[in-house]
Amino acid sequence: MKVLLTGGTGFVGTALVEALREHGHTPTLLTRPRSKPPTNAASIPWDTEVGPPPAAAWEETDAVINLAGEPLQGRWTAAKKDRIKQSRVGTTSHLVAGMAALERKPSQLISVSAIGYYGDRGDETLTEDATAGHDFLAAVCREWEAAAMSAEPLGVTVARTRFGIVLGKDGGALGPLNRLGKLGLLGPIGGGKQWWSWIHIADLVGFMIHALENRLSGPFNLVAPDGRRQRDWAATAARVLHRPGFLPAPAFAVRAAVGGFAAELLSSRHVIPAATQASGFEFAFPDLEPALKNAFADD
C-alpha cells in the first residue's frame, strides 16, 4: 500500500517507516518545510499551520498515518500549550479537509492519540470504552480524536491509537527517564502509587502494521498488558540498570527536571489493551522486565 505519514521523522515514525518498508508498503512523508528531509523515504514539504497538504501528496495514497505533534517535554508556557494543541488538532483537521477535497480518497486513516485521553484516574481500570478525562492533555486528546473521526463520514476507516509510555532506544519516554536516572531520581516519583501503562516500540509499530493490513477501526489502547504502579516500575528499572537504591523523587523535583512532561509521570492511568488484544494482536513484549532490558540494551 502507498502510505502517507505525518510526523514520520520522529522517534515512532522512523521505526514505523522501516517496518512499513519491510512489509512491502511504500511510505511517503509529509514534513514541515524547515525540518531536515528524511533519508529513509520520499518526502513532501507541508506547512501544517497553513492548510491542507499539497494536492500532489495524495497521488495513489491508500492510507494515512498521522503522528505529528509538538513534543510534550519542556516548560508548558501558554505558547507551548498552544503548539501542543494546534500541532495535533489543527494538523489533523487540515489533513481531513485535504481528504474531503479528493475524488479518490485514501481508504484508511490511522491517527495517534495518547492514554492522556483518560486524565488522572487513580486505580480505575481503563479499557477503550472508559470516559475521557478533563485535564489539559485529555482535552487535547479528545479534540485530536474528534478531528480524526471527522474523516469517517467521508467513507474513510478511522483507527485511533492511544499510545502509552513508549519504550525504545532512540527517544520517547526513556530520554526524560534516563535524565532522572542520571540525577539518581528514578525511585518512586511523587509517592509512586500511580499506575504507569507502557508499550515497547516494537509492539507499537507492529500494531500499526496490523491495523493497516486488517483495516481496523475504533479506539485502541496501545499499552502492554503488564501496567505497573510507578514504584514497582522504578524498582524493575533499577534492577535492569543494575543501579539499586534510586532515591524517591518528590513531585516538585520531577517538575523541575522534566517540565510539563511531569504531568505524564505523576498521573495514574491503569490502562488495559482490551480492543487491541481482541483484534488478534499478540504482543512481543507483554512483560515489563524483558521490555526494559531490550529498550536499555546497548547495541
Ligand SMILES: NC(=O)c1ccc[n+]([C@@H]2O[C@H](COP(=O)([O-])OP(=O)(O)OC[C@H]3O[C@@H](n4cnc5c(N)ncnc54)[C@H](OP(=O)(O)O)[C@@H]3O)[C@@H](O)[C@H]2O)c1
Ligand atoms: N513517544 C511517546 O512515549 C508517546 C506517548 C504518547 C503519545 N505519543 C504521540 O505519538 C506521536 C509520535 O511520537 P514521537 O515520540 O515519535 O514524537 P517525536 O519524536 O517528537 O516526533 C513527532 C514528529 O511530529 C512533527 N512535529 C514536531 N513538532 C511539530 C509541530 N509543532 N507541528 C507539526 N508537526 C510537528 C515532527 O515531524 P516533521 O519535523 O518531519 O514535520 C516530528 O518528527 C506524537 O504525536 C506524540 O504526542 C508519543
